[in-house]
Amino acid sequence: MSNKIRELPAILLSHISKSYGSGEGKIDALRDINLEIAKGEFLALCGPSGSGKSTLLNIMSGIDQPTSGTVMFLNKLLHVLPEEELSMVRGKHLGFIFQFFNLIPVLNVFDNVFYPLILNGHFGKKEAHERARDLLYRVGLDGFANRKPGQLSGGQQQRVAIARALAHDPAVVIADEPTGNLDMATGEAILELLLHINQQTKTTFIISTHSAQLKERARRVVEIKDGGLVYDSRA
Structure with a gap:
């Protein structure tokens, strides 16, 4: 018998359902989703528009709450945490990257990465400065620190967004x-x-x-359709 201790997952979703409205107007956005995501995974969540992908991401990150089911995030029951503690968990352990970058246009590249580190309260100015510089170097933008987002290409803006998402060393990036x-x-x-x-x-x-x-390059692919999980390449 193996004595190896099984590592806890990064995220564990159990029987997650999400509904909006009631009666004849009720919409089932998610239906009985069960999903375990290991630490260090690179997972692609696929499905047509309206399938429930964004709703599922919001529930994983505690932005939205499930109608039923449980959300374990780094061994915490995320969906029952009070808002103050939930904000602390997101600020410390989660990074977010968006389709439209969500950079602050009046700030330069460096400050778009630096100021979130200061505002979340986990780093002093000196360490935040060093982390911002290091992340911009790692994403290939160390020579663009003083430019505004409007002076960058779309790909460069997304690299800034990636640096911002990773600067506080999150356990999970969504x-x-x-x-x-x-x-x-x-x-x-x-x-x-x-x-x-x-x-x-x-x-x-x-x-x-x-x-x-x-989808082709991800190490794991999960597909949802009409709010239900229909495929998992790990299964």
Whole structure:
């Protein structure tokens, strides 16, 4: 018999359902989702528009609450935490990457990475400064620190967003269509960067996507349709 202790997952979803409205107007956005995501995984969450991908990401991250079921995030019952503690968990352990970058246009590249580190209260100015510089170097933008987002290409803006998401060393990064607003070549470059970071840091990546490139390259693919889980490449 093996004495190896099984590592706890990064995220464990048990019988997750999410409904909106009631009666004849009720919409079942998610239906009895069971999903375990290991630490260090690179998972592509696929499905057509309206399938429930964004709703599932929001529930994983505690932005939204399930109608029923349980959400375990790093061994915490996420869906029952009070809002103050939930915000602390997200601020410390979660990074977010969005399709439309969500950079602050009046701040330069460096400050878009630096200020969130200061505002979340986990780092002093000196360490935040060093981390911002290091992450911009790692994503290939160390020479662009003083530029504003409007002076960058779409791919460069997404690299800034990736640096911002990773600067506080999160355990899990959730990305909602991170290559959806980019051309194919730029999207491939961003995908290569995310895969490299995953290999280098063992950060867990959960990526919602329509991209065939990402689906082919991800180490695990999960598909949902009409709110239900219909495929898991690990099964």
